[in-house]
Amino acid sequence: MPTPPASPASRPSPSALPKDIEWRLLRHARSVARARTLLRDQAASWKLPDEVTETAVLLLSELMTNAYRHARVSPGREIRARCVLEADRLRVSVTDANDTLPTPRQAGPDDESGRGLTLVAALAEKWGAEPRPAGIGKTVWFELRITAQ
Numbered sequence: 001m002p003t004p005p006a007s008p009a010s011r012p013s014p015s016a017l018p019k020d021i022e023w024r025l026l027r028h029a030r031s032v033a034r035a036r037t038l039l040r041d042q043a044a045s046w047k048l049p050d051e052v053t054e055t056a057v058l059l060l061s062e063l064m065t066n067a068y069r070h071a072r073v074s075p076g077r078e079i080r081a082r083c084v085l086e087a088d089r090l091r092v093s094v095t096d097a098n099d100t101l102p103t104p105r106q107a108g109p110d111d112e113s114g115r116g117l118t119l120v121a122a123l124a125e126k127w128g129a130e131p132r133p134a135g136i137g138k139t140v141w142f143e144l145r146i147t148a149q
Helices: 030-046 050-070 116-123
Strands: 020-026 078-085 089-096 126-131 138-145
Touching: 020 030, 030 050, 030 078, 050 078, 050 089, 050 116, 050 138, 116 126
Parallel strands: none
Antiparallel strands: 020 078, 078 089, 089 138, 126 138
């Protein structure tokens, strides 16, 4: 017997939407922009403050760029981006298949790159990197505090 369509009372409310989402993206330059779009859309559905959203999108872009550029693995490997919303904070992480943990470096005034992790360290409440507990690769993450509007 077919299941009847959900009545308005049985549909999940916006507050019941997932607070933990993960995207699997190809290790490709276009995935950086795709991750920014996905995070911006998710932040809108979660009704995050604009300042938190813009900072999270910027920092995610830095982590995705690092994973794309520096993870010396085959181009077909995936990069995972995950966002977890808790009561007072947003945690964003990027996982790739390279085991080398990143460290911030001092970029010279004429360097065109090398400032990403310094930017993450400056704007995030917390950040870190750790080897994946089961498997190859690493996860780099940051947290932003969400204040009431």
